[in-house]
Amino acid sequence: MTTATWTHLIWIAGCIHLGIVLANVPLPRMLKVAENLTNVPSFIRQVFYVHWFYIVLIVGLFAGLCFGFTHDLLGASPLGRFLSAFMAGFWLLRIALQWLYYDYSLLRSHGLLYLTYTVALIVLVAILGTVAIHPRG
Numbered sequence: 001m002t003t004a005t006w007t008h009l010i011w012i013a014g015c016i017h018l019g020i021v022l023a024n025v026p027l028p029r030m031l032k033v034a035e036n037l038t039n040v041p042s043f044i045r046q047v048f049y050v051h052w053f054y055i056v057l058i059v060g061l062f063a064g065l066c067f068g069f070t071h072d073l074l075g076a077s078p079l080g081r082f083l084s085a086f087m088a089g090f091w092l093l094r095i096a097l098q099w100l101y102y103d104y105s106l107l108r109s110h111g112l113l114y115l116t117y118t119v120a121l122i123v124l125v126a127i128l129g130t131v132a133i134h135p136r137g
Contacts, residue, residue: 006136007070009127013087014066016120017059023117024056030110062087073128075135085132091124 028034037045065073065083072080095118108114 001136003074003136006074006131010066010070010073010131013124013127014063016124017063017066019120020117021056021060021063023113024052024059028052030113074131081132081135084128088125088129088132091121091128095121095125 033048037048040048065087069080069083073084075081075084098118098121
């Protein structure tokens with residue numbers, strides 16, 4: 001594939017990241033987060049919300065990297081290649097946690113969302129992992 005094709009694939013990765021950010025807007029209501037955290041001490045609830053916010057912020061940063069530093073992520077710089085590898089590893093770990101750690105009954109009750117998210121993460125790992133291993137920039 002050409003560099004132009006890989007550029008578009010990195011932009012697709014950016015769009016997937018943006019989709020993940022946007023999906024986190026209705027997600028707390030869908031998962032009944034506030035209701036499920038009512039019996040949790042307020043400090044733990046606060047930590048949960050702060051961590052959720054920071055993770056969404058990091059995913060937004062990943063989107064920004066894909067759109068603003070495409071050439072670097074393709075391997076034009078060592079830092080860009082490192083960031084591609086980091087993001088691929090980040091999402092690969094997330095897939096493993098989703099499959100091996102999460103309560104499957106909750107995931108099954110939101111089947112289409114679960115399937116869509118899993119496919120999106122696999123695409124991210126494939127795109128970012130490939131350019132980390134075989135730079136295109």
